[in-house]
Structures are given as C-alpha cells and as structure tokens.
Amino acid sequence: MSVPLKKEKGKYSYGDYRTWPDEEKWEIIKGIPYYMSPAPLRKHQEISGTLFAKIYNHLENKTCKVYAAPFDVRFPAGEEKDEDIETVVQPDITVVCDQNKLDDWGCKGTPDFIIEILSPATAKRDLGEKFDLYEASGVKEYWVVFPLDKVIHVYLLNEDGKYEKNISYYENDKLVSTILEGLEVDLKQVFA
Numbered sequence: 001m002s003v004p005l006k007k008e009k010g011k012y013s014y015g016d017y018r019t020w021p022d023e024e025k026w027e028i029i030k031g032i033p034y035y036m037s038p039a040p041l042r043k044h045q046e047i048s049g050t051l052f053a054k055i056y057n058h059l060e061n062k063t064c065k066v067y068a069a070p071f072d073v074r075f076p077a078g079e080e081k082d083e084d085i086e087t088v089v090q091p092d093i094t095v096v097c098d099q100n101k102l103d104d105w106g107c108k109g110t111p112d113f114i115i116e117i118l119s120p121a122t123a124k125r126d127l128g129e130k131f132d133l134y135e136a137s138g139v140k141e142y143w144v145v146f147p148l149d150k151v152i153h154v155y156l157l158n159e160d161g162k163y164e165k166n167i168s169y170y171e172n173d174k175l176v177s178t179i180l181e182g183l184e185v186d187l188k189q190v191f192a
Helices: 042-058 123-127 129-137
Strands: 026-029 032-035 065-068 072-074 093-096 106-108 113-117 141-146 151-157 163-170 174-176 184-186
Touching: 026 129, 042 065, 042 093, 042 113, 123 129, 129 141, 129 151, 129 163
Parallel strands: 072 106, 113 141
Antiparallel strands: 026 032, 065 093, 093 113, 141 151, 151 163, 174 184
C-alpha cells in the first residue's frame, strides 16, 4: 500500500531518498515520502510490458527515449542542487525527448509523456497528487490506465497549461498518441 511515511523530519529531499535502502521503493512529492508496493501484480506487469514494447519499437532510431519503472523522474522547483529536489517519482512508463534532461540517475526535469497504471494502492495518488504534479510541471501527454475496466484515459496539456481529457479508449479501440506522432496502440493486445 502506498502511504505517506511517518518520520520526525518535516520534509525530505532527493538527497535523503538516495540514502534509503535499494530494496525499498519510494516516491517523494513536495517533500512527503510515499512507500510503494514492492512488486506490482502480474496483470499490471503485462500491461506495462506491452505498452513499453509498443512505444520502444515506435521510437527506434528517434530522439525520444522510453523508460519503465523503476526510473527516477526528479522535478526541481527551480535551480536547486540535485540533492535538494523535493519531488521524485517513478512513473510506470516515461518518455523523454530532450536528452539534456537525462543523466545516470534518471530524468531531471519534465518528461514529455507519462503513463501510470492504476492499482488499488496507487489510484488516489495517480489521479490526485501525481496528476496535479504532471499538469503543473508541463507533462504534455498523460495516460491513466484502468486495468480492471480495460480503459485508458488520455489527458493533453492545453494552451493554458491545464489537462483536458482528450478521450477514453476502450479494449476494442486503437489508441493514437498526440505527442508521439504515428504511435498507434491496439488495446486488444494491451488488455489481452
């Protein structure tokens, strides 16, 4: 279950995060750490693997790169040092087109495209804090996958910097990305 960590310190940073045990999975949003479930369910893994493969193959020989969790995405508030960043998350799938944002530890800055696959433990955060974070940070396209309902909601950033729900795609649909031109995903394969 993904719950805030109760500790004596008021806020935590990426510097703290880097000292925590590797076998534990954490995210920090605005200084508040959230413990993540150690292993996602099998269906989650199948959906993630299928979407990753489709995107990876589509991006072959292109500038954009795709990464699957665990992959740290750090959202600096300004020009603070890396260790002082108070928001680091691990989206299920992340696409980064600006290679200058990539380093040995993951992505520092706003990715172009993020996918989160909901589970009972993460749904509230993925649709709440992380939705708000991705919107405020300027993630251009955000897919939210509902495995039980076999549906994907696609959110696109509008001119005002707010997400608009573009469309919902269901099991028998073909999902077309706006950001990754030419990417079309047959959801029968994703939800098989």
